[in-house]
Amino acid sequence: MTQPDIVDSHCHLDFPDFDDERPAIIQRALDAGVTRMVTICTKLRLEPQVRAIAEAHAPVFYAAGTHPMSAADEPLVSTDELIALAGHPKFVGIGETGLDYHYTSESADIQKQSLRIHIDAARETKLPLIIHARAADDDMAQILTDEFKNGPYTCIMHCFSSGADLAKAALDLGFYLSMSGIAAFPKSQDLRDIFAAAPFDRILVETDSPYLAPPPHRGKRNEPAYTAHTAKVGAELFNMDYAAFAAQTTANFDRLFWKAAQ
Known part of the structure; x- marks a missing residue:
């Protein structure tokens, strides 16, 4: 039986x-x-090998940025560097970038500086910003909102697992929320409620593999094939059948990640 297309x-x-x-x-x-996957480069010195994977496999696209947990250890990227990378036909997003105060709160200042550079590049290239946010809801909402006033940009809150206030701030700016395997964990009902209250034309799905495998693979290495397990949970939240939810999230992806649109 042919599976519905999903990203x-x-x-x-x-x-x-x-x-x-x-x-x-x-x-x-x-x-x-x-049918398509976006592989994410988290340290710009590794961009050539991530790009090579995208170039070698037709279904794979890529994005690059400096992960907030690496912001203090990697050279500070420039807007121009990110804009130059965006010239590649398979480069479809800026990041991941963001704020992580759970593991690396001591580098908050450099994380904020790096985040603003990435936002500037997203604004200039018209490519979506890919945000990692953990234990930094207030600062994240403030920076995203303040920067939007300086000029609009598009954004996906990747692997969204923050609170309802940050979800509202992001959605109010026209941004997107992405469901990972966390949304399928049994104890994640509060998170599922946040997704269920969001507009269904602003929802994407992801694996964040090799991390966060959804049930029935929880605790094992995750991989892109498992996207469907999370999407089936999403379909239940929106009272849609799986094929309709897959089609909707694919349309949402194409709207946001326009360079990867079929």
Whole structure:
């Protein structure tokens, strides 16, 4: 039986977890109906190898930025560097960037500086900003809102697992929320409620693989083929059948990640 087409909007195919079987993992994704995937570079010095994966596999696109947890250890990126990368035909987003005060609160100042540079690049390139936010809801909402006043940009709150106030702030700016395997965990009802209250034309799905595998694979290595498990939970939240939810989230992806649109 043919699976409905769906997109994994955020994965990390360059991570060593996949080194031994990357082509097979991409093929399993295709077999599961995952027709496109966006692999994310989290340190710009690794951009060439992430780009190479996208160039070698037709269904794979890529984005690049400096992850907030690495902001203090990596050279500060410039807007011009990010704009230059955006010239590649398979480069479809800016980031991931953001704020993480759970693990790296001591580098909050440099994280904020890096985030604003990425926002500027997203504004200039018209590519979506890819945000990682953890334990930084108030600062994140403030920066995203303040920067939007300086000039509009588009954005996806990747692997959204923050509170309702940050969700509202992002949605009020016209941004998107992405469901990861966390939304499928049994104890994530509060998070599911946040997604269920959001406009369904602003929802994407992702794996964030190799992390956060949804049930029934929880605790194991995640991979893009498992996108469907999270999407089936999303379909239930919106009282849609799986095929309709897959079609809606794919349309949402195409609107946001316009360079990867079929």
